[in-house]
Amino acid sequence: MSEVIWGLATSHVPSIGAAMDRGMTQEPVWKPLFDGYRPAREWLAQHKPDVAVLVYNDHANGIDLDIVPTFGIGTADRYSVADEGFGRRPVPDVVGDPDLSLHLLQNLMDEGFDLTVFQELNVDHGFTVPLSIWTPEPGEAWPCPVVPLLVNVIQYPQPTAARCYALGQALGRALASYEAPARSASWAPAACPTSSPGRAPGSSTRRSTTCSSTRSRTTRRSSPRSPARTSSARPAPRASS
Amino acid sequence: MSSESALAPPKTYVFDGAASRQGYRMNKLFMTLRDPAAREEFLADEAAYCERFGLSEAQTKAVLGRDWQAMLDLGGSIFYVYKLAMMDGLSMQYLGGVFTGMSEADFKAAMLAGGRTDV
Numbered sequence: 001m002s003e004v005i006w007g008l009a010t011s012h013v014p015s016i017g018a019a020m021d022r023g024m025t026q027e028p029v030w031k032p033l034f035d036g037y038r039p040a041r042e043w044l045a046q047h048k049p050d051v052a053v054l055v056y057n058d059h060a061n062g063i064d065l066d067i068v069p070t071f072g073i074g075t076a077d078r079y080s081v082a083d084e085g086f087g088r089r090p091v092p093d094v095v096g097d098p099d100l101s102l103h104l105l106q107n108l109m110d111e112g113f114d115l116t117v118f119q120e121l122n123v124d125h126g127f128t129v130p131l132s133i134w135t136p137e138p139g140e141a142w143p144c145p146v147v148p149l150l151v152n153v154i155q156y157p158q159p160t161a162a163r164c165y166a167l168g169q170a171l172g173r174a175l176a177s178y179e180a181p182a183r184s185a186s187w188a189p190a191a192c193p194t195s196s197p198g199r200a201p202g203s204s205t206r207r208s209t210t211c212s213s214t215r216s217r218t219t220r221r222s223s224p225r226s227p228a229r230t231s232s233a234r235p236a237p238r239a240s241s
Numbered sequence: 242m243s244s245e246s247a248l249a250p251p252k253t254y255v256f257d258g259a260a261s262r263q264g265y266r267m268n269k270l271f272m273t274l275r276d277p278a279a280r281e282e283f284l285a286d287e288a289a290y291c292e293r294f295g296l297s298e299a300q301t302k303a304v305l306g307r308d309w310q311a312m313l314d315l316g317g318s319i320f321y322v323y324k325l326a327m328m329d330g331l332s333m334q335y336l337g338g339v340f341t342g343m344s345e346a347d348f349k350a351a352m353l354a355g356g357r358t359d360v
Contacts (some may be wrong), residue, residue: 029353060320064272065261085275085327154320156257 002178005047008040012056017089039135047071050180051097052146053104053171054127057153058085061090063125069116070159072150073108075101079148082122088178091128092138097145100178104147107174113167116150123148169235196224256318264316267304270294271321273326309339315360 016033019025025034041127061082063069079094127148135143149171159167215236249255256270262270270291273279283290303311307329312322318338326336340346351357 025273060268060272060318061275065265065318065321066270068261083275136346152319154256155261156255 002175002180004172004175005049006044008044008130008134010037010130012126012129014084015128016127017091017125017132020136021090032151041136049144051100051144053100053149053175054130054146055149055151055168056126056130057151059124059126060154062118062122063150063154065155067116068152068155069150070152071109071113071118072118073101073105074118074121074146074148074150075105076119076121078120079123079127079146080224081122081128084124089125089128092141093121094127094142094148095129095145097147100145100146100180102175103178104145104149107177108167108170111170111173113170118148118150119146243267254313254319261318262316264300264321265320266295266297267300267312268318268321270296270304271317271324274324280328309336313340332348 018026019030024030061084074096074176075098076096077098078096081088081093105115105117131138131142131146147205151164205234248277254260270283274283287305288301289302297315299311300315302308303315303317307325309322309326312325313319315325323333323336326332332345334349334352335345337343337352338345341348341351343351
């Protein structure tokens with residue numbers, strides 16, 4: 001059975017990744033944000049999961065407007081980092097976990113969530129920025145495999161908050177029932193809409209920074225009949241809001 | 242933009258199904274600009290590139306004239322329009338300034354000062 005060991009919620013605005021990639025994190029405008037991440041990072045570094053699930057939205061990089069899936073899941077063993085038009089971020093490609101993906105797909109479909117399946121997916125800043133916040137210096141590879149779970153926020157109507165909440169609950173149940181072969185699993189939802197500039201002259205040019213992210217660990221149980229441990233994530237370290 | 246959108250916050254755009262239908266070809270053009278070869282091709286003859294993608298006359302005019310506001314009015318999604326801006330070396334803050342009638346520097350300063358609080 002699997003256990004959720006943590007959740008991370010963070011903004012994923014691309015400028016956060018750019019600030020890290022360009023060594024600007026200690027500049028006055030950025031320092032407060034990155035100082036805010038520090039306690040979460042220290043805690044997370046000591047609680048390494050075996051796998052993460054990252055809930056996010058694409059921004060016209062992995063998907064265009066031909067098809068707009070409301071919910072989707074990646075089932076690949078590898079996801080390339082997208083070139084969003086200014087060169088790809090200097091971060092590693094993402095190793096997936098197809099076995100967990102297919103387990104989640106089956107269980108979530110059984111619960112009534114009709115997921116679009118991605119066998120190929122380029123992941124953009126919505127995906128890599130949360131990973132960077134967790135692991136600022138990944139080196140050659142991210143700490144563990146990651147499963148992408150996509151939520152449309154690009155084109156209205158988007159799924160309701162109630163539906164997203166229900167999906168998160170179903171995801172928790174699906175993870176709890178996962179029996180990984182000799183390894184643990186963890187998960188990290190991180191969905192974050194970035195609102196766009198509006199109409200002049202009275203436009204709202206805010207960027208929403210709400211983003212949620214969670215992860216967990218799968219631990220092997222001695223008895224397969226042992227009751228599924230409810231994946232009640234520990235209090236999520238709050239990285240930013 | 243659809244005035245019949247179920248969600249109609251004041252003074253902002255909702256990129257809904259109607260907007261996506263209206264801007265489909267233009268957004269599709271913008272999507273291709275991720276590819277360096279496509280950017281070269283576009284820059285070599287922008288009008289021909291627009292024609293190939295079947296943009297309307299108004300959309301073509303907006304793209305050729307870099308009329309960012311018109312692109313939004315004609316169904317552009319900011320995430321797609323931004324790809325054209327990036328190709329031109331412009332930032333999201335620059336676009337924010339265009340959409341709010343400010344210079345890029347003023348827009349940045351306004352954001353650092355806390356952004357808008359009246360909406």
